[in-house]
Structures are given as structure tokens and as C-alpha cells.
Amino acid sequence: MPPERDWRTPPEEARDETLQYSDIAMGYLSRNARYRTEYRRAIGRVKRGAVKSDDATAALVLRWGISFHTDPSAAFDAKLAVARPSLSPTEIVLAPALSGIAAERLDPKSLGDIRACITIGDFRHFILADKDGDEHLWVAGSFGRPLAMMLPFETDPLVRLASAERFCRRLLGMAVGPPPLRPTQFRRHHLLTLLQVLDGHDAGATRRELAAALIDRDVRDYSAADWNGSRERKRISRWIKDAVELRDGGYIRLLRGG
Known part of the structure; x- marks a missing residue:
């Protein structure tokens, strides 16, 4: 790793x-x-x-x-x-269009810069490079036949719809803008801080060492009693719990922006 x-x-x-x-x-x-x-x-x-x-x-x-x-x-x-596309609504899924539905063949060249492509089951998975955030495309069947986008009914269909619109803008040669589920700057910073908490916790750092490095350096000078009753101790304990939970399965929620 x-x-x-x-x-x-x-x-x-x-x-x-x-x-x-x-x-x-x-x-x-x-x-x-x-x-x-x-x-x-x-x-x-x-x-x-x-x-x-x-x-x-x-x-x-x-x-x-x-x-x-x-x-x-x-x-x-x-x-x-x-x-898995069922877990991440930002994934775009293409499948053969039904008979009688007006659909055109998709020229693979219109996908632009392809970072990677692999086969998973009946699908080809493409990572489409983009400066604002890569797009992930799943294609069932062949580009040699008309394809249609799948927009399943789900808890939050608007995210997948926004991803589909972004993909269409790409095909039309238009600016696509950022992905619909990019975290806010505050959320991004917090989640990355929790990664540091995980790394420090796994490296054997104490709660006080973690708090001094990531919250307030002054906790190093707290007395034992002050540290035991401090907000920083409670916060770092909560952060450790949250970080471990994300590592051990909670990361799945993040795929939906949770």
C-alpha cells in the first residue's frame, strides 16, 4: 500500500x-x-x-x-x-438501448483522455481524466451498438442525474465543471485530518501527542488533571473513534457523500 x-x-x-x-x-x-x-x-x-x-x-x-x-x-x-456503481451515484452506467428507443452509437474517441480501462464482469470500466475531477464510466455491451444511460430510482437520484449531465457536457466538448459530490473545503480538511489521526494512532502516538499535533500544541503543557478534563482530550478521543469506524467500513458512506 x-x-x-x-x-x-x-x-x-x-x-x-x-x-x-x-x-x-x-x-x-x-x-x-x-x-x-x-x-x-x-x-x-x-x-x-x-x-x-x-x-x-x-x-x-x-x-x-x-x-x-x-x-x-x-x-x-x-x-x-x-x-461499485450501486454504491457510488457519481458512476455513469451505459447499457444497450431498448428496441424502439432512438439512440446513437457512442464514438469511443469522444470520451477524451482515458486514464485506465478494465473489465469487471459484463462491464468495461473507464476512468476519464479531468482536471476538475475524474469521471467513472461503466459500459455494458459494445460501442458498436446504440447505448443509453441508466438512471435508476434510488435514494438520491439527483446526484446520478448531475453526473450524467456532466458526462453529456464532456461528450459535447463543453466545460464539465466539478463533480456533484466533491466535498466542501471544510469537510475535505476534516476527513484528511482524521486520516492523520489514523496514521498517528497506528504509529502508537498517545492521545495527547495527537491532540498537540492536530488541535492545540499547548496541551503538551497541561497538568494531568487539566488534560483528563480537557475538551481537546474529548475531541481527539471522538476523532479516533470516527477515524477507525471510517477505516473499518464507514468509508462506504463516503461514496454517497456521507
């Missing part, structure tokens, strides 16, 4: 202002020990030729809901992650 680093330093994700919730979700999952073990095993099997990289990725996505691509030449690339 991503190389170990000093937890006091903001995570690598902090350098990317185009982060989407799925990118941050991947940051949490990449810190899950069980996922890390399964991912390493999958990479090993791909290197030995025991399984194709696409099949290994598909198995991890089915198991975890989201995963890095298991391409040994590009392992740990945060831009190469794929989430």
Missing part, C-alpha cells in the same frame, strides 16, 4: 484539491489491515500469472465495494480506484 510516512505530515491526498469522496474513501480503505493483506496477495497472484489483473480487481471491488486496480506497474495510484 502507500509508503509509510510521518503521521504529523498531511497525507498525500491533501495535495489534490480535486479530491472526490471516492478518493477519500480509498484513503481510509488503504489503511485497513485486512484490505492491505488481500491487496498484496492479489498483486502477488497477478505477478505470478495466476490471475488476470482485471479479475483480481473485480474480486476486491466485490469484497470491499471499492479498490485500487491490481496493476503491479501502477500499484497504489489513488487515481486508479474503482467503486
Whole structure:
């Protein structure tokens, strides 16, 4: 997984202002020990030729809901992650159009810069590079026949509708703008801070050390009694609980902007 680093330093994700919730979700999952073990095993099997990289990725996505691509030449690339479309409403799904529905064939060249493409089950999954945030496209069937976008009824259909509109603007050569589920600056900062909390917690940092580095450096000078009753101690304890929960399954909520 991503190389170990000093937890006091903001995570690598902090350098990317185009982060989407799925990118941050991947940051949490990449810190899950069980996922890390399964991912390493999958990479090993791909290197030995025991399984194709696409099949290994598909198995991890089915198991975890989201995963890095298991391409040994590009392992740990945060831009190469794929989430199940049923979990992420920002994913765009194309399928053969029904008979009698006026639909045109889609020219693959109109997709623009394709960062990656893999096969998962009956779908081809494309990551379409964009400076404001990548788009994720799932295509069932062939580009050689008319396709239609699927907009299933769900809890929040407007997010998927906004993603579909963004994709259409791309096909028309128009400016697409930011993705519909990009976190606010405050939310992004908080979620990345919780990643630091996780890294520090896993590195053996005490609650006071975490609070001094991430909340208020003055807590280092608190007396034992002052520290035990402090707001900073309560806050860092809550942050640890939230961060661990996100790592151990709560990251799925992030795929919907939760």
C-alpha cells in the first residue's frame, strides 16, 4: 500500500484539491489491515500469472465495494480506484438501448483522455481524466451498438442525474465543471485530518501527542488533571473513534457523500 510516512505530515491526498469522496474513501480503505493483506496477495497472484489483473480487481471491488486496480506497474495510484456503481451515484452506467428507443452509437474517441480501462464482469470500466475531477464510466455491451444511460430510482437520484449531465457536457466538448459530490473545503480538511489521526494512532502516538499535533500544541503543557478534563482530550478521543469506524467500513458512506 502507500509508503509509510510521518503521521504529523498531511497525507498525500491533501495535495489534490480535486479530491472526490471516492478518493477519500480509498484513503481510509488503504489503511485497513485486512484490505492491505488481500491487496498484496492479489498483486502477488497477478505477478505470478495466476490471475488476470482485471479479475483480481473485480474480486476486491466485490469484497470491499471499492479498490485500487491490481496493476503491479501502477500499484497504489489513488487515481486508479474503482467503486461499485450501486454504491457510488457519481458512476455513469451505459447499457444497450431498448428496441424502439432512438439512440446513437457512442464514438469511443469522444470520451477524451482515458486514464485506465478494465473489465469487471459484463462491464468495461473507464476512468476519464479531468482536471476538475475524474469521471467513472461503466459500459455494458459494445460501442458498436446504440447505448443509453441508466438512471435508476434510488435514494438520491439527483446526484446520478448531475453526473450524467456532466458526462453529456464532456461528450459535447463543453466545460464539465466539478463533480456533484466533491466535498466542501471544510469537510475535505476534516476527513484528511482524521486520516492523520489514523496514521498517528497506528504509529502508537498517545492521545495527547495527537491532540498537540492536530488541535492545540499547548496541551503538551497541561497538568494531568487539566488534560483528563480537557475538551481537546474529548475531541481527539471522538476523532479516533470516527477515524477507525471510517477505516473499518464507514468509508462506504463516503461514496454517497456521507
